[in-house]
Amino acid sequence: MDTFKFGDWDIYWLDGGITNMDGGAMFGVVPKPLWSKKYPVNDKNQIELVTEPLLVRTGDKNILIDAGVGYGKYDEKKKRNYGITREASIERSLAQLNLTVDDIDTVVMTHMHFDHIGGLTTPDGDEMRSVFPQAVIYASETEWNEIREPNIRSRNTYWKENWTAVQNQVKTFTDEFEVRPGMTMIHTGGHSDGHCIVKMEQKGEVILHMADLMPTHAHQNPLWVLAYDDYPMTSVYAKEKWVKDGLNNGWWFSFYHDAHVRMIKWNETGKEVTGELKRTPFTD
Template sequence: MESMQIGRAKLTWLNGGVTHMDGGAMFGVVPKPLWSKKYPVNDKNQIELRTDPILVELDGKRLVIDSGMGNDKLTDKQKRNFGVKEESNIDRSLDELGLTRGDIDYVLMTHLHFDHACGLTMWDGEQLVPTFPHATIYTSETEWDEMRNPNIRSKNTYWEQNWKPVVEHVHTYDKSIEVLPGLQMVHTSGHSDGHSIILFEDEDETFIHMADIMPTHAHQNVLWALAYDDYPVTSVHEKQKWMGFGYERKAWYVFYHDAHYRALKFNENGEVMNSVKRQTYSYED
């Protein structure tokens, strides 16, 4: 597992599974000859997208950013359509760190689409229960409202099985919330109406998790919005705002979906200064 220290925060990437989504949809109106130079694509026009939660250890607390693909939540057809070749192995990842799911204090949900939220609940026999039994789950009020009352389009990604078992654990906010000193969730809209980013500032050290406004390193261009975005123009404006903010501070950008990089640091001109590459490994014995 890859780990890094950013100010007071230690970040470790857990194994949350993988999807393979249509490359055209992931890059919207951008022509394939352009985006395929920046991110590998298979013969089905799919790109590999990890769903790996980020464990943040900060001030004696343990937080998880997004929850992974979970286990046994998708039908065989869904697994095929979404290219889910590997489900979550959160328990194994945490065990290697000497932790369990019960040690997680907070879960920070940037949004609640199935590929981020399936890991919030798990099967206990024939009943779904919270995966992180002692954790408070933070998400924006707008996102939580749509999760429970999806529209004709969003009902395909907001699933009842991912929210009903955790109702008592959810804490919502309007525009932003400071979860711990220096660590904020900021409601941006864009990818979904309730989408949020995560910002951490500790003196001269900063990291930003742009979630699905910039799901991979190949989405750095502020104009490259996803066809999946509910409000693509908002995504563009918010990305422009937060990329400028991060470039000025030489911030680390950390990823949940990127199959090649865990984190990148850019200078004031948007050029890569440093990187943490994803290691390839298997949990098969």
């Protein structure tokens, strides 16, 4: 299990599952000869995208950033369409840290697309139950409203089985919310109308978790946005601001989807890597 010591906090990446999505869709209008130099692609034009939540242990709180794809929810058609080659084993990851799902105090949802929220619920007979029953789940008000009333486009990723069992655990905010001192959720929009990033600060260092505004290290360029983005120009403007801030100030960038890199730090130009934590794949 990959870990990172961040001031007084410890960060772990949990086994939340793996998807393989169309590379063209993941890089939008960027030509394949450009993006394929930065991120590997298979013969089906798919790129591997892990869905591995960050567990942040602050000493008094166990905070999960997103929840993986979940398990037991996908028939063969969905596995094929979303390239799901591994379902989540979050409980097993927690057990390695002598934790259980009941030890998770807080879940921070950057947004509620299926590959981020799927692990919040799991089948229990004919119903769904909450996987983290003791946790408060934070999401932007905009995102929470949309998952409950999706439009013709978003209903393909906002599934009722992912939220009904946890609706009494959800608390919302509008623009910014301090989860705890040193951790702030910031509403950006773009990828979804309610999309958020997470800024973490400890002892003068900053980690910026850009979620699906920068799903992998190959998406550093503000113009390289996803075809899946509902509001692509909002994504561009948000990335332009936050990537610039991160590069100018020497911040870390952390990833949920990157199959190769957990965290990275670049110099001011963004062309030179000055720090990197590689991903170690999970094995059965």
